[in-house]
Amino acid sequence: MKKKNDLEQLKDSEKGHASTYSSRYFKESVPKFELPEKSMPANAAYQLIHDELNMDCNPALNLASFVTTWMEPEGQKIMMENMHKNFIDHDEYPQTEVIHNRCINILARLFNSPKECKTIGTCTVGSSEAIMLGLLAHKWKWKNRRKAENKPYDKPNIIFGADAHICWDKFAKYFDVEMRMIPMEKGRYVINADLVKPLIDENTICVGTILGTTFTGQVDAIEEINTLLLEIKKEKGWDIPIHVDGASGGFVVPFSDPSYLWDFRLEQVKSINVSGHKYGLVYPGVGWILWRDENDFPEDLIFNVNYLGGKMPTYTLNFSRNSMGVLGQYYNFIRLGREGYAHVMKNCLANAQYLGQNLEKSGKFHMINQGQILPIVALRLADNIKNFTVFHLSAEMRKRGWVISAYTLPANAEEVAIMRIVVKENFSREMAEILLSDIMEACERLAKSQMPDEDQDKVRKHPIC
Numbered sequence: 398m399k400k401k402n403d404l405e406q407l408k409d410s411e412k413g414h415a416s417t418y419s420s421r422y423f424k425e426s427v428p429k430f431e432l433p434e435k436s437m438p439a440n441a442a443y444q445l446i447h448d449e450l451n452m453d454c455n456p457a458l459n460l461a462s463f464v465t466t467w468m469e470p471e472g473q474k475i476m477m478e479n480m481h482k483n484f485i486d487h488d489e490y491p492q493t494e495v496i497h498n499r500c501i502n503i504l505a506r507l508f509n510s511p512k513e514c515k516t517i518g519t520c521t522v523g524s525s526e527a528i529m530l531g532l533l534a535h536k537w538k539w540k541n542r543r544k545a546e547n548k549p550y551d552k553p554n555i556i557f558g559a560d561a562h563i564c565w566d567k568f569a570k571y572f573d574v575e576m577r578m579i580p581m582e583k584g585r586y587v588i589n590a591d592l593v594k595p596l597i598d599e600n601t602i603c604v605g606t607i608l609g610t611t612f613t614g615q616v617d618a619i620e621e622i623n624t625l626l627l628e629i630k631k632e633k634g635w636d637i638p639i640h641v642d643g644a645s646g647g648f649v650v651p652f653s654d655p656s657y658l659w660d661f662r663l664e665q666v667k668s669i670n671v672s673g674h675k676y677g678l679v680y681p682g683v684g685w686i687l688w689r690d691e692n693d694f695p696e697d698l699i700f701n702v703n704y705l706g707g708k709m710p711t712y713t714l715n716f717s718r719n720s721m722g723v724l725g726q727y728y729n730f731i732r733l734g735r736e737g738y739a740h741v742m743k744n745c746l747a748n749a750q751y752l753g754q755n756l757e758k759s760g761k762f763h764m765i766n767q768g769q770i771l772p773i774v775a776l777r778l779a780d781n782i783k784n785f786t787v788f789h790l791s792a793e794m795r796k797r798g799w800v801i802s803a804y805t806l807p808a809n810a811e812e813v814a815i816m817r818i819v820v821k822e823n824f825s826r827e828m829a830e831i832l833l834s835d836i837m838e839a840c841e842r843l844a845k846s847q848m849p850d851e852d853q854d855k856v857r858k859h860p861i862c
């Protein structure tokens with residue numbers, strides 16, 4: 398009632414249905430700490446937030462992120478129409494669950510699940526949740542096995558490379574597993590069987606491998622590590638699973654190079670995650686985790702809830718979430734099919750190659766991921782560039798609106814500074830041309846400018862920046 402009276406006291410122009418926005422709301426600072434006492438018209442609230450968000454970068458020029466920044470209007474429409482459905486309410490929204498299960502079936506076949514296996518899986522908020530769930534299942538399987546053998550189960554360890562995403566470190570810390578991380582070296586930014594072998598013991602719950610690393614887009618030697626683990630299984634009886642982090646590559650390689658062996662065709666690959674919101678081509682908020690067979694997932698991690706109506710098994714870290722991601726994913730599956738995904742991935746790869754080759758040809762850059770598997774271009778500045786760094790270049794490009802990430806690699810390759818360009822579906826050849834010319838102009842400007850002393854120091858400390 399009070400709200401209505403307040404609104405009635407406003408002048409017509411302030412009621413929110415006037416043709417223009419009331420200056421009352423535009424001459425004051427927006428609430429930042431306290432919930433405001435009074436309401437404001439919907440259109441004023443909308444416009445205030447909308448305008449402020451113009452300060453964000455233009456998603457189409459965001460080449461730093463792997464996450465989808467463009468979808469077809471019809472895909473977007475199906476997502477918006479269902480944004481108010483809580484995905485977890487399977488009893489209330491049974492058809493959404495049916496569609497989710499179809500996505501799992503499609504992914505299982507895309508990742509070459511063997512016929513004799515009953516592959517299971519679930520959607521997640523993204524690859525981080527998917528990875529934690531996948532690794533947790535391996536920890537539990539290992540623990541149950543050790544318990545059954547009457548052996549200690551208090552010192553689990555996990556092996557992966559420093560090329561893994563931060564969510565792998567998070568898993569080790571949050572779930573109390575010793576992290577045996579293989580450092581990088583200058584010139585080697587992925588892991589192989591020789592590096593993994595000395596770290597393995599009977600307490601290894603899993604070996605983590607990456608199909609397209611966040612840092613350079615390169616791929617760990619998954620097939621070789623699988624062979625090593627098969628040998629160890631035969632010799633010592635330790636059945637150590639591989640989890641493949643296919644966050645980006647899981648939606649690229651099956652289409653760009655279907656014969657490349659990385660998935661459930663390899664015997665020890667027991668779980669795979671993939672980000673629907675990266676090359677799955679869906680807006681942020683959807684990832685997937687699949688286990689090769691239902692036996693690879695420990696039953697004691699499944700919870701049954703009855704308070705949503707019906708009996709509902711759940712095995713996600715998260716509970717409530719919207720249904721948009723799952724439905725957007727299914728839209729892409731039936732709309733694009735293998736043909737469409739292959740088309741998109743090959744275009745992205747062609748444009749990434751075009752960019753990489755031209756940047757190298759300029760003599761100013763050295764490409765790190767030659768023969769790229771992901772449509773990303775990871776570059777360092779050529780050794781002859783002395784008076785600016787990739788950090789300066791990234792900042793200079795920002796002035797034009799481009800967002801390009803620049804970072805140093807993790808231990809022991811910290812001296813290597815990289816600039817990374819992620820090519821996505823909506824990045825056309827014309828945009829690539831504009832980007833190339835903008836990069837060249839930015840390099841010329843930087844070459845002419847005097848670098849501040851502290852930055853000169855940084856370059857000396859990082860000789861191959």
Ligand SMILES: Cc1ncc(COP(=O)(O)O)c(C=O)c1O
Nearest residue numbers: 523524525562610611642644672
């Ligand atoms: C290889 C890899 N794994 C995991 C993640 C985390 O994915 P998400 O952001 O979907 O949680 C990323 C994100 O870029 C990634 O590149």
